Amino acid sequence: MKPATFELLQPTTRSEALSALAEAPDETVILAGGQSLVPLMNMRFVTAGRVLDLNGVADMVGLERANGTLSVGAMTRQRDLELSAVAAEACPLLVHAQRYVGYVSTRYRGTVGGTIAHADTVAQVPCAAVALDARMLLESAQGQRWLGTEEFFVGNLMNAREPEEMLTEIRFSVRQTGARFGFAEFVRKAGDFPLVTAAVSLELDGDTWARARVVVGGAAPTPVRLAECEQMLDGRSGLGTERIAEVAARAGGSVSPPDSPFVSVAYMRNLVGVVVRQALEGAVSKGETS
Amino acid sequence: MKQIEITVNGERRRGIVEDRKLLLDFLRDDLHLTGTHAGCEHGACGACTVLLDGHAVRSCLLFSAQAEGHEVTTIEGVGSYPDDLHPVQQGFWEKHGLQCGFCTPGMIMASIDLLNENPDPTDGEIRERLAGNICRCTGYVNIIAAVRHAALASNPTATR
Numbered sequence: 001m002k003p004a005t006f007e008l009l010q011p012t013t014r015s016e017a018l019s020a021l022a023e024a025p026d027e028t029v030i031l032a033g034g035q036s037l038v039p040l041m042n043m044r045f046v047t048a049g050r051v052l053d054l055n056g057v058a059d060m061v062g063l064e065r066a067n068g069t070l071s072v073g074a075m076t077r078q079r080d081l082e083l084s085a086v087a088a089e090a091c092p093l094l095v096h097a098q099r100y101v102g103y104v105s106t107r108y109r110g111t112v113g114g115t116i117a118h119a120d121t122v123a124q125v126p127c128a129a130v131a132l133d134a135r136m137l138l139e140s141a142q143g144q145r146w147l148g149t150e151e152f153f154v155g156n157l158m159n160a161r162e163p164e165e166m167l168t169e170i171r172f173s174v175r176q177t178g179a180r181f182g183f184a185e186f187v188r189k190a191g192d193f194p195l196v197t198a199a200v201s202l203e204l205d206g207d208t209w210a211r212a213r214v215v216v217g218g219a220a221p222t223p224v225r226l227a228e229c230e231q232m233l234d235g236r237s238g239l240g241t242e243r244i245a246e247v248a249a250r251a252g253g254s255v256s257p258p259d260s261p262f263v264s265v266a267y268m269r270n271l272v273g274v275v276v277r278q279a280l281e282g283a284v285s286k287g288e289t290s
Numbered sequence: 291m292k293q294i295e296i297t298v299n300g301e302r303r304r305g306i307v308e309d310r311k312l313l314l315d316f317l318r319d320d321l322h323l324t325g326t327h328a329g330c331e332h333g334a335c336g337a338c339t340v341l342l343d344g345h346a347v348r349s350c351l352l353f354s355a356q357a358e359g360h361e362v363t364t365i366e367g368v369g370s371y372p373d374d375l376h377p378v379q380q381g382f383w384e385k386h387g388l389q390c391g392f393c394t395p396g397m398i399m400a401s402i403d404l405l406n407e408n409p410d411p412t413d414g415e416i417r418e419r420l421a422g423n424i425c426r427c428t429g430y431v432n433i434i435a436a437v438r439h440a441a442l443a444s445n446p447t448a449t450r
Contacts, residue, residue, distance in 0.1 A: 001331035008292070008309035008355055038351040039332035042312075051309070055356060103422030105339060105346040105400060191421045 003041040010053045014139070014168060017057055022141040025163035028052050032075060032114030035106045060113070060168055065090045069135075069171040074113020078125075079104065081112055090174045093181035093201055097128035100183070103191045117167045121156040122218030124185065124197050129172065130223045131181075131199035131213040137169040138162075153222035175211075179203045180239075182282025184275040194218065195263065198251075198275035200283045202233065209233045214247070214279075219255040219272050228254045229276065239284050248277035294358045298323070299367030307354045314338045316354035317364060325365035325395045329424075336423030339396035340364050346403035365395035368402060377440040378402050387436030389427035397423050401437045409445045413438065 009028075011017040021028055029048040031037055032055075040046040054060060060075040063084050070090040072081065081087050082098045101107060101115065101124050115125045116136065130149045138145050138161055152160050161167060175181070180202040185194040197217035203210045212233035217223040229247045236243070252269035259265050295304050298321060305320045314331075317323045317340070329337030331350045338350040341363035349362075369376035378401045381387065388394040397420060404411060404419040411419070416437045417430075425433060 001328075002312070002315075003310045005308065005310055008353060010355070034351045034356075035333060035348075038353075039334075042331050042350065051353075053353075053356060103336075104403070104419060105336070105348055105422055106333065108342075108345045108347055109351065189421070190418065 001042050003038070004044055004047040006048055006051045008051050008053055010056050012056045012058070014057055014059050015141075017052060017054060017060075018139060018141045018166060020052055021166060022164055024050060028163075030054060030117075030166060032117070033077070033106075033110035034114075035102065035110040036114065036118045036120075054166075063087055065174065068174050070094070070174055072112050072170050072172065074111060074117075074167045074169060076112045078102075078107040078110045078112060078115065082107060091128075091132060091172045093131060093175075093183060093199060094125070094128045094172055096181070097124040097183045097197075097199060100124045100185055100187075100191075100194070100197075112170060113167045116152075116170055117159055117161065119153050119155075119157055119159045119222070120193075121153075121220065121222055122194055122197055123223075124183070124194070124217070126153060127197045127199045127215050127217035127223045128183065129170065130225060131201045131215040132172040132175075133213075134173070135171045136167055137171075138165040139168045140164045140166070144168075149223075155221040175201060176203050180283040182279035182284075184278035184282060186271050186275055196268065196271045196275050197223070198272070198279040200276075200279040202239075202283055208235050208237045209239075210235075214251065214276060216251065216255060216272055216276065219257045219268055224255070226251055226254050226276070239280060244277055244280045244284075247280060248273045251276035292355045292358075294355055296354070296357045296359075297361045299363055305354070309353065309355060311354045312350055313340070313352040313354045313357050313362070314349040316357075317349060317362070323364050323366050327392055327395060329392070329396075334424070335393070336396045336400060337393055339399040339423065341399055341403065344403075344406065346400045363399075365398060368398065376402065377444045378405065378437065380443065381436035381438075381440035382433075385432050385436040385439050387428070387432045393423055393425040393427075397425070397433055401440065404437070405441055405444065410441060410447075411437070 009020050027049040031051050031053045060073045062073040064071045088095045136147050136152045182200040185197040187194040199215045201213040212230040214226045214229040232247050252273035257268040327337040329335035333348050333351045340349045369379050378398050
């Protein structure tokens with residue numbers, strides 16, 4: 001349970017990090033908070049000749065609200081996001097989802113960029129990121145590009161980053177004042193890896209819902225927007241028990257999870273319906289969910 | 291290999307370590323501070339919990355070189371038997387908060403982190419905060435009682 005030998009590189013600026021990465025991109029893994037990567041290294045599921053430690057790179061840390069988005073430096077600690085008043089006002093869904101991730105001691109080290117780059121299909125922050133139309137900045141020594149969540153999340157534990165690129169910033173949409181949100185997950189032990197996650201975001205156009213987002217994690221290779229559920233909400237008014245039940249019932253049917261000996265298709269579809277219902281109920285009470 | 295200097299329990303400690311050496315192993319093998327335990331070695335059990343710059347973290351998920359220039363507190367640094375036990379240690383004593391003791395250092399470090407931030411936690415808050423520390427022996431009841439005891443002892447105005 002000890003990692004294989006590697007060289008630890010410890011740059012102190014973003015440009016130093018990008019240059020170091022460019023020297024040998026195919027042999028380098030990027031170390032952010034380490035709460036996902038180091039377990040993989042300790043178990044030798046990941047072995048790499050070079051580990052690029054970003055924990056000394058101060059100019060990748062920060063939270064800033066500007067132009068309708070919350071801009072989060074990739075090395076911002078999850079605990080700092082969780083406790084940030086700026087983030088709570090700008091993106092309450094994100095802050096709420098963040099609380100479910102691991103434990104306080106993992107959130108002191110774990111980073112927002114790290115959990116997004118790790119791209120676990122069931123993870124809470126990626127699910128919320130999809131619901132908030134997040135955009136990810138991938139930088140290399142040669143340039144940079146912005147990706148939406150559909151382009152960025154490619155598969156389970158797979159993202160669109162090229163070897164010479166690094167995720168440096170994420171921008172989450174700030175929803176209108178009075179927008180509703182909800183988040184729910186099904187997990188056997190608090191803080192543990194959930195089986196399924198759901199995030200809901202609803203804005204209002206007059207008295208009807210607009211820009212509805214119903215996102216589920218864990219039922220597909222990436223967190224997915226349930227378009228049919230969103231269409232049941234956009235342009236309609238109210239979110240009573242019957243409407244919630246209708247939307248939740250459609251949710252299970254609109255995913256195609258793989259069959260597994262541990263989680264059958266029927267069970268997963270049922271769970272999806274449950275967490276979508278819970279997330280919608282949370283949206284009714286302005287984000288207080290189970 | 292790296293030459294590192296880390297402040298551990300208030301003292302500057304030096305070492306020459308492989309880049310891959312976990313902080314957990316530096317503390318135990320190089321500094322002979324064996325109070326911090328290697329449980330799962332992949333971040334799930336919390337037995338390796340230490341304070342890094344005052345916050346509870348898993349030392350099995352840090353490379354020693356990452357702690358260079360930082361302050362680490364281990365279980366050896368929070369108090370001493372018999373005359374100077376930390377209130378949390380005292381609580382574990384009074385409330386029989388341990389059996390085999392393997393999870394205990396990690397539990398104590400996580401509890402200290404909690405009480406530093408929230409001196410008057412509810413039982414629910416204690417449970418949530420310690421959810422990342424696994425105990426095979428006790429069933430947790432006395433651990434919660436130990437932390438509650440420590441909170442009351444340190445905080446005369448505690449309401450719970």
